[in-house]
Amino acid sequence: MQAQARLLLEDGTLFTGLAFGAQGASVGEVVFNTGITGYQEVLSDPSYCGQIVTMTFPLIGNYGITRDDFESIRPYIHGFVVRRHEPVPSNWRAQYTLDHLLKEYGIVGISDIDTRMLTRIIRQHGTMRGLLTTGNERAEELRERLGAAPLMRDQVARTSTPHVFSSPGERERIVLIDYGAKSGILRELTKRGCDVVVVPHNTTADEIRRLHPDGIQLSNGPGDPKDVPHAVRTLRELLGEYPIFGICLGHQLFALACGADTEKLKFGHRGGNHPVKELESGRCYITSQNHGYTVKEESVAGTELEVTHINNNDKTIEGLKHKRYPAFSVQYHPEAAPGPFDNSYLFDRFLDMIREHKRLNPERPRQAVLAESLRGELHYAQK
Known part of the structure; x- marks a missing residue:
């Protein structure tokens, strides 16, 4: 017989279903994703670090797992909740099963519960912490364990690269600050011939300057943007010096660096079909999203930021640009994976x-810049 698993929510709601993946127990923030496909990309998105992810689509696992669809080197989620788990995939690209992946990385899964009910609870009461376990502890013990579990505040440090690495190209040099970056961002930049240098989340402004970037890309990432104040300080130093493009958490950090504020959403935006309106053109785009925080609309007034995009569902801010400097950001994922492109x-x-920034700000001959850049990289890599 298949083993039993249980999911306990902070409000006392207890779901009992069937276990798959690893044996054990895990605590995390329970969230839901409305995507119909793309569960492997969801599993491997570092932005889900510390979260127990519920898929609203009822059948998960049917096309298996393939190495080509990972968005990071490993999954960071704390649990996986599905209505029906398909143990035998049927797809020519499948290399192994969802169950195999979860077992390999010690992630507990639960199936055969009412995920529609769970999603309605989260929508009504907001995201809450939960405990997912395959053990046979009494309900009282589970409640005590959940109540005693500390809040996770170091998700960015857990998911960011610890070392500098590069993806060489012949065109613009982009420093990608990794707050928990998806591989799709790097793919989009390298596809355009960019010379990309990926740096850790705690890289200082001076260390970035030594790499002589043409522009700075701020990645997505997990958690509360206010938990990484060092990133905000670094961006304040670099703002106006280099063109900047922020995505997701990078968007929120950009807003904080410019004097705006952020707040937690009731249940977040997670899925591949969120409509976003571009204010300048009036055009609506369908976007891929995964975030639990947003920039407070009233906090933008008085800053040098301008709202460029809004969410058509709840009117939250989805895009910003600086009025004077070459810098902009979006809350959603333009690299998709999964979702529309x-x-x-x-x-x-x-x-x-x-x-345009380089045209208006002529530089020294490129050979001299590249020579200094190489010395800076070697010095930084030796640290």
Whole structure:
């Protein structure tokens, strides 16, 4: 017989279902994702670090797992909740099963529960912490364990690269600050021939300057943007010096660096079909999203930021640009993975911004810059 698993929510609601994946127990913030496909990309998105993810689509696992669809080197989620788990995938690309992946990384899964009911609870009461376990502890013990579990505040440090690495290219040099970056961002930049240098989340402004970037990309990432104040300080130093493009957490950090404020959403935006309106053109884009925080609308007044995009569902801010400096950001994921690729044009817009900035600010001969850049990289890599 298949083993039993249980999911206990902070409000006392207890779900009992069937276990798959690893044996054990885990605590995390229980959230839901409305995507119909893309569960492997969801599992491997570092922005889900510390969260127990519920898939609203009822059948998960049917096309298996393939190495080509990972968005990070490993999954960071704390649990996986589905209505029906398919143990035997049927797809020519499948290399192994969902169950195998979860076992390999010690992630507990639960199936055969009412995920519609769970999603309605989260929508009504907001995201809350939960405990997912395959053990046979009494309900009272589970409640005590959940209540005693500390809040996770170091998700960015857990998911960011610990070392500098590069993806060489012949065009613009982009420093990608990794707050928990998806591989899709790097793919979009390298596809355009960019010379990308990926740096840890705690890289200082001076260390970034030594790399002589043409532009700076701020990645997505997990958690509360206010938990990484060092990133805000670094961005304040670099703002106006280099063109900047922020995505998701990078968007929130950009807003904080410019004097705006952020707040937690009731249940967040997670899925591949969120409508976003571009205010300048009036056009609506379908976007991929994964975030639990947003920039407070009233906090933008009095800053040098201008709202460029809004969410058509709840009117929250989805895009910002600086009124004086070459810098902009979006709350959603233009690299998709999973989701629509309607918004990949934003990477082209970023490169156009860089070229315009270079035209207005002529540099020394490129050979001298590259020589200094190489020395800076070698010095930084030895640290």
